[in-house]
Amino acid sequence: MRKRIFLFFLLAGLFICFNSVYAQTVFWEETFDTNPGTWTLDQNWSIQNGMLQLYWSPSITNYDLSAISPVITLPENVGDLTVDHHINVYSPVNEVMEISIISGEENYVLWSYEITNGNWGAETGSDLNLPLVDYAGQDIQIKLRSYGASTFNFNWWYIFDVSVNALFDNDMTAMNVAGPTFIENNQPGNWSVTVKNSGLLPQDNYTVKLFKHGGLEIGSVHSTTLLETYETVSFDFDWTPTDIENTGLFGLVILDGDEFEDNNESRYNYLRVHSGVPINALVFDTDNNSHYTHPDTGAILGCEEGIKEALDLNGIPYDYVTNLPDDLSAYDIIFVELGLYCVG
Known part of the structure; x- marks a missing residue:
């Protein structure tokens, strides 16, 4: 029998659409990095290892199993639902994977896949974009469902990320901070903050800042550089750390009239400030x-x-x-x- 269940033990580990007509901004997202505790999960569904997953074991015949998101209030300018996922098949009979929207008492199927067609997506995930414009302004839930003869006939359905996108006229995004991840104390360094125009309208009047974790402002630049839709630009900042620490740097972009401010702050760029004492x-x-x-x-x-x-x-x-x-x-x-x- 080819099915095997493995227990894995790791002793040591250390880890510190674009469309030519319009741009979309992530309005709501679930990365499954941790279990948010807000999804309703049937048997064989779980959130672990950085993903939402439906697993074949324990084997269930004539099954119908779903995972349902919390309620999401869609904006009037909603765009696409994007699901980053992978389906791995074993010996399919009539099993189906589907993605639908629950609105009120109704269930609307957006995508249905018969697994007799074989695996779907790359092993590390592939994006599936589904339009949500028909549900603009509504309270909805996202439903991932599988049903059919037996769960034994597939291996797994991995969902790595689920996001809802929206369209805004005025929207700037702080993309990332690039620069060294370690530096000696009192040694000057240079970091850059990249920002993007995620909105429909061009922008030429915005401010970009670099901060250290805890809110210390390292630098600020007011820019009149014209950015068309989805264009990016980077700004350099010089800084000399004066504290020995492990910290992080993040970028911030400020635009008057920004319609979606949840993406104005970038993720942290890790930084270790060394003491000068060597470690072997x-x-x-x-x-x-x-x-x-x-x-x-x-x-x-x-x-x-x-x-x-x-x-x-x-x-x-x-x-x-x-x-x-x-x-x-x-x-x-x-x-x-x-x-x-x-x-x-």
């Missing part, structure tokens, strides 16, 4: 060539790569070995990587 690290890889799927890129990597990536991000030098040295006195910290172990 050792990564001991004894995992028997175990691998994992990188959550951001989908790449298949050796389990030790997660630790090495985090050390590189923090600017901590290290030695990598597969045989433990007899003398460990030169090291301040040792990471022992045992990898993934399976019980079946």
Whole structure:
């Protein structure tokens, strides 16, 4: 029998549409990074490992299983529903996966897929865009449903992200902060903030700022650079840190009359400010060539790569070995990587 259930144990890990006619802005989004506790889940549905998932086990015959979102109030200028997902099939008979909208007492099917057609989407997810204009201004719920002869006939349905988009005339987005992730204390550095015109109208009068976690303003630029719809521009900021710490930097864009301010602040760019005292690290890889799927890129990597990536991000030098040295006195910290172990 080809079905196997695996338990995975990781000892050590360290991780610190565009349309030519209009632009869309993410109005509501569920990334499933954590379980928000707001979705109604039938049997075999769960939120774990950064995704909403329907799994074949326990096997259920003549099944009808759904996952339903919390209530979402759609704006009048709503655009598309975007579902980033993947369906993996085993031995289909008549099973169906569908996405629908609940409005009032009615259920409206937006997309239906018979899994006899095979797998759907890339293993790391593919976007499916479904128009919501017919439901503008309504209170709706998103329903993901599967039904058919047996759950044994598919492997899983992974939903990585669900978002609702909207259209705005005036909307600026702070995209990201780029720059070093580690620096010595009292050493000058340079970071850039990228902003985007996510609205329908051109913009040439806005302010871009760089902040440190906690609200310290590092710099501010008022710009008259013309940005057409979906164009981006970056602004440089120089800063010299004076505190030894692990922190983060984020960008902010300010536009008078911005119709959607939830995207005005960027995600944090991690920053470690070193004390000047060197740290010598050792990564001991004894995992028997175990691998994992990188959550951001989908790449298949050796389990030790997660630790090495985090050390590189923090600017901590290290030695990598597969045989433990007899003398460990030169090291301040040792990471022992045992990898993934399976019980079946």
